[in-house]
Amino acid sequence: MLGSIKSNKFQYESQKLAMNYFRVAIVLFGAQLLMGLIAATQFLYPSFLFEVYDFSVARMVHINALVVWMLYAMIGSVYLLLPDETGIEAVGIKLGKLAFWVLTAAVTVVVLVYIFIQVGPGSEATIWLINEGREYIEAPRWADIGIVVVVLIFYYNVFATYMKGEKTGIMTVLVADLFALAGLYLCGMFFTSNISMDQYWWWWVIHLWVEATWEVFVGSLAAYGLIKILGAKREIVEMWLWIEVLMLFGSGILGLGHHYFWIGTPEYWWEIGALFSALEPVPLVAMFVHVLYDWGKEQGHAEAGQAGHAVKNSPAMAWIAINAFGNFLGAGIWGFFHTLPQVNIYTHGTQFTAAHGHLAFFGAYATILIGMMYLGVQRAYAIERMRMTFKTKMAIALLITGILGMTVSLTIAGYEQVLVERADLGGGWDAYFIAQNLPWMLQAMGWRLVMGLVMFTGFIFLVADLFTIGKAKEHAEQESVGAAAA
Amino acid sequence: MSEKKVSVWTSITFWRRSAAWVTGTAVVLLMWLTFNTIGQISMGTDEDLQNGVKKRIPAPTVINYKIDYAYDEKRGHEVPVIGEKELFFGKEWSADEAAELLRHGKLTQQAKNCMNCHTLLGNGAYYAPDLTKAWLDPKWNDGTMTGITGKDTVEEAMAEFLMHPSQFPTHARMMPNLGITKEEAIALVAFLKHMSAIDTNGFPRNFSQSAKRLEGGTHAW
Numbered sequence: 223m224l225g226s227i228k229s230n231k232f233q234y235e236s237q238k239l240a241m242n243y244f245r246v247a248i249v250l251f252g253a254q255l256l257m258g259l260i261a262a263t264q265f266l267y268p269s270f271l272f273e274v275y276d277f278s279v280a281r282m283v284h285i286n287a288l289v290v291w292m293l294y295a296m297i298g299s300v301y302l303l304l305p306d307e308t309g310i311e312a313v314g315i316k317l318g319k320l321a322f323w324v325l326t327a328a329v330t331v332v333v334l335v336y337i338f339i340q341v342g343p344g345s346e347a348t349i350w351l352i353n354e355g356r357e358y359i360e361a362p363r364w365a366d367i368g369i370v371v372v373v374l375i376f377y378y379n380v381f382a383t384y385m386k387g388e389k390t391g392i393m394t395v396l397v398a399d400l401f402a403l404a405g406l407y408l409c410g411m412f413f414t415s416n417i418s419m420d421q422y423w424w425w426w427v428i429h430l431w432v433e434a435t436w437e438v439f440v441g442s443l444a445a446y447g448l449i450k451i452l453g454a455k456r457e458i459v460e461m462w463l464w465i466e467v468l469m470l471f472g473s474g475i476l477g478l479g480h481h482y483f484w485i486g487t488p489e490y491w492w493e494i495g496a497l498f499s500a501l502e503p504v505p506l507v508a509m510f511v512h513v514l515y516d517w518g519k520e521q522g523h524a525e526a527g528q529a530g531h532a533v534k535n536s537p538a539m540a541w542i543a544i545n546a547f548g549n550f551l552g553a554g555i556w557g558f559f560h561t562l563p564q565v566n567i568y569t570h571g572t573q574f575t576a577a578h579g580h581l582a583f584f585g586a587y588a589t590i591l592i593g594m595m596y597l598g599v600q601r602a603y604a605i606e607r608m609r610m611t612f613k614t615k616m617a618i619a620l621l622i623t624g625i626l627g628m629t630v631s632l633t634i635a636g637y638e639q640v641l642v643e644r645a646d647l648g649g650g651w652d653a654y655f656i657a658q659n660l661p662w663m664l665q666a667m668g669w670r671l672v673m674g675l676v677m678f679t680g681f682i683f684l685v686a687d688l689f690t691i692g693k694a695k696e697h698a699e700q701e702s703v704g705a706a707a708a
Numbered sequence: 709m710s711e712k713k714v715s716v717w718t719s720i721t722f723w724r725r726s727a728a729w730v731t732g733t734a735v736v737l738l739m740w741l742t743f744n745t746i747g748q749i750s751m752g753t754d755e756d757l758q759n760g761v762k763k764r765i766p767a768p769t770v771i772n773y774k775i776d777y778a779y780d781e782k783r784g785h786e787v788p789v790i791g792e793k794e795l796f797f798g799k800e801w802s803a804d805e806a807a808e809l810l811r812h813g814k815l816t817q818q819a820k821n822c823m824n825c826h827t828l829l830g831n832g833a834y835y836a837p838d839l840t841k842a843w844l845d846p847k848w849n850d851g852t853m854t855g856i857t858g859k860d861t862v863e864e865a866m867a868e869f870l871m872h873p874s875q876f877p878t879h880a881r882m883m884p885n886l887g888i889t890k891e892e893a894i895a896l897v898a899f900l901k902h903m904s905a906i907d908t909n910g911f912p913r914n915f916s917q918s919a920k921r922l923e924g925g926t927h928a929w
C-alpha cells in the first residue's frame with residue numbers, strides 16, 4: 223500500500239486521504255493482534271509480564287486498537303467513495319487532511335500513555351489524562367474531546383460534499399447514519415458514581431454502534447461495493463439498502479434491551495430485549511442473500527458473455543462475500559445463542575461472550591473494511607480488473623481458519639464455564655477458579671492461542687498482499703479470460 | 709425503476725419512507741423507556757433506607773447496613789436484602805461522607821482499570837471473577853480471606869488485599885499491584901459493598917448456593 227504513494231493514479235485528493243486512513247488502520251490492526259496474543263498467553267502462563275505489562279493493559283490496548291482501526295478504516299472508506307458517489311472532490315479536503323494528522327497524533331499519545339503509564343490515582347485527573355477505565359471507550363476525556371472535533375470536521379466534509387454534489391441513495395443513508403454514529407459517542411463522555419447509570423449509557427455507545435449504526439454503515443459499503451465491483455444495478459441495490467436500514471434500525475435500536483437484563487434496570491427489559499434482539503438476525507440474513515444474489519446474477523451475465531459484467535476486483539468481492547456470511551454467523555447466530563434472558567443469565571460475562579465478540583467484530587466489520595482497502599489499492603494503481611494473488615488467498619484462508627478456530631475454542635470454554643461455574647456452582651470466587659482450572663478450559667485457551675497465531679500469520683500475508691498486489695502480474699493475464707472470479 | 713412499474717414493493721420511495729417511520733418509532737419508544745428507566749435506576753436516598761423503601765440502586769449510605777442476597781418467592785430469584793445496621797470500617801457514615809466515598813471508589817475503579825480483568829454487573833473482561841456480589845462472596849465471609857490477610861472484618865481484609873494483592877495469592881493467576889492507597893482501598897470496598905446491594909434481577913443466579921456446595925465437595929471435581 224505504501225508503494226501506492228509512488229504510482230498514485232487517484233483523480234481525487236479525497237481518495238488519497240482515504241489511503242492514509244487505511245495505512246494507519248492496518249498498523250493498528252497489527253497492534254491489536256499482538257496485544258491479543260499477549261493477553262491470550264497470560265491466560266495460560268499468568269506470570270508472563272506480570273506487574274510489568276498486565277493482562278488489563280494488554281486487553282485495553284487490544285480492544286481500543288480494534289475500535290480505532292475500524293473507525294479509521296470506516297473514515298477511509300467514506301473518503302474513498304465520496305467523490306464516486308457525489309461526482310465531486312470533497313469540499314474541505316485541506317481541513318480533512320489536517321484532521322487526519324491531528325487525530326493520528328492524538329491516537330499515538332493515547333496509546334503511549336496506555337502502555338507506559340497504564341493506571342493513575344483514583345481521581346478526576348486520571349480519567350481526563352490517562353484512561354477512563356470503561357471498556358472499549360477507555361480514551362481519556364481530553365482525547366474524547368479531540369475525537370469529537372476531528373469527527374465534526376470529517377462530518378462537515380461528508381455533509382457539505384453531499385449537499386453540493388449528486389445525492390445518491392447510498393450517500394443519503396450514510397449522511398444520516400454517520401450523524402447518529404458520531405452523536406452516540408457523546409453518551410460515553412460523563413462520569414457518575416452510579417454504576418448502573420454508567421452502564422446504561424455506556425451500552426448506548428457500544429450496542430447502538432455495533433448493532434445499529436455500524437451495521438447500516440456496512441450495508442452502505444456493501445451496496446457501493448456491489449455497484450463498483452459487479453456493476454450491479456443501482457436502483458435495485460439502493461432499494462435493498464433501504465429495506466436493510468428499516469430492518470436493522472427496527473430491530474437493533476430496541477434490541478439494546480438485551481444488555482439491560484442484569485445491570486439494575488427494570489424487568490420489562492427482559493421482554494423488550496428478547497423480542498427485538500431476536501429479530502436482529504433477520505436483516506443479517508437479508509444482507510447475506512442480497513450479496514449472494516447480486517453476485518450470482520452478475521456472474522450469470524458475465525458467463526453469458528455480456529460485456530461489463532465481470533468481477534472487477536476479486537479480492538474485494540471475496541471479502542464482501544465473507545462479510546455477508548461472517549456478519550450472519552458471528553452477529554446473527556452467535557448473537558442469538560445468548561440473547562434470550564433465560565440463556566443470558568448463565569452466559570452473561572463468560573467466555574461465550576468473548577466467542578461472539580470475536581466472530582461478530584471480525585465477520586461483520588474487519589472483513590468488509592479489508593475489502594474496501596483492496597478497492598483503494600485498485601484505484602491507486604488504476605487497475606481495470608484486479609485478481610487475487612497467492613497472498614490474497616493465503617490471507618483469506620489463514621484469517622478465516624484462525625477466527626473460526628478461536629471462536630470454536632472460546633465457545634467450548636464458554637459452555638464449560640456456563641455449566642460448571644454458573645449452573646452447577648452458582649458463580650462466585652471459588653466457582654470461577656474451579657471452572658478456569660478444568661482441563662477443558664485450559665485446552666480451549668491453548669487452542670485459542672494457537673488459532674491466534676494462525677490469524678497473525680494470515681495478517682502478515684494480508685499486509686504483504688496490500689503492499690504488492692498493485693504491481694502483481696495476475697491482473698493483466700486474465701484480462702481476456704471470462705469471469706472465472708474467486 | 710421505470711414509470712410503468714407501480715408495485716409498492718419495488719418502490720424506493722416506499723421503502724425509504726418506511727425505514728424513516730420505523731426508525732423514528734423505535735427511537736421514540738427508546739426515549740420513553742429511557743425516561744422511565746432513568747427514574748428507576750437513580751440512586752435512592754438515606755431516608756428511603758431508614759424507612760425501608762426499596763430502591764433498585766440504594767443510597768450510598770447502604771454501606772452502613774448488613775446486606776444479604778436471598779431467594780424471593782414472588783420474583784423467583786435472589787434479590788438483595790438490606791438488614792440491620794452495622795459499622796463499616798468501625799464507624800457509621802453520614803450521607804455526605806458516604807456519597808463522597810462512593811464517588812472516590814467509582815473513580816478509583818475506573819482509574820485502575822478493574823473492568824479490563826473483572827466483570828462488574830457481568831460486563832467487562834473474563835480474566836478474573838465477577839465483582840457484582842464480591843462483597844457477599846463466601847471467600848470473604850467464611851474466614852478464608854480474613855485469615856490470609858490477618859484482619860478481623862471483611863472490609864479490612866478486602867482493603868488489605870486490594871493494597872497488596874500479589875502478596876495474598878489464591879491462585880496462579882494473581883491480581884497485580886495497582887498502587888492502590890489506603891484511602892482508595894476503603895473507597896473501593898465501599899463501591900463494592902454498594903454494588904452488592906443493587907437489584908440485578910437475580911444475576912448471578914444461585915449465588916448463595918455455591919458456598920454450601922463447595923463445603924460438601926463439588927460436582928466439578
Ligand code: HEM
Pocket residue numbers: 357432433480481499500502503549552553554556557558560561562566569570571572575578579580582583586587830831832
Ligand atoms: C456485528 C454486530 C455485533 C457485534 C460486533 C457484537 C459484538 C459484541 C461484543 C463485543 C459483546 C461483548 C461486550 C462486552 O465486552 O461486554 C457483545 C455482547 C452481546 N451481544 Fe453482540 N455483537 C453484534 C451483534 C449482536 C446481535 C445481532 C445479537 C443478538 C441477536 C447480539 C447479542 C449480544 C448479547 C446478548 C450480548 C451480551 C453478552 C453478555 O451478556 O455477556 N450481538 N456483542
Ligand code: HEM
Pocket residue numbers: 254255256257258259260261262281284285288575576577579580583584588670671673674675677678832833834835
Ligand atoms: C491474534 C488474534 C487474537 C487473540 C489471541 C485475541 C485475544 C483476546 C483476548 C485474550 C481477549 C480478552 C478476553 C477476556 O477478557 O477474557 C480478547 C478480547 C477481545 N477481542 Fe481479541 N484476540 C484476537 C483477535 C481479535 C480480532 C481479530 C478481533 C476483532 C476483529 C478481536 C476482538 C476482541 C473483542 C471485541 C474483545 C472483547 C470481548 C468481550 O469483552 O466479550 N480480537 N481478545
Ligand SMILES: [Fe+2]
Pocket residue numbers: 429433477478480481
Ligand atoms: Fe447488543
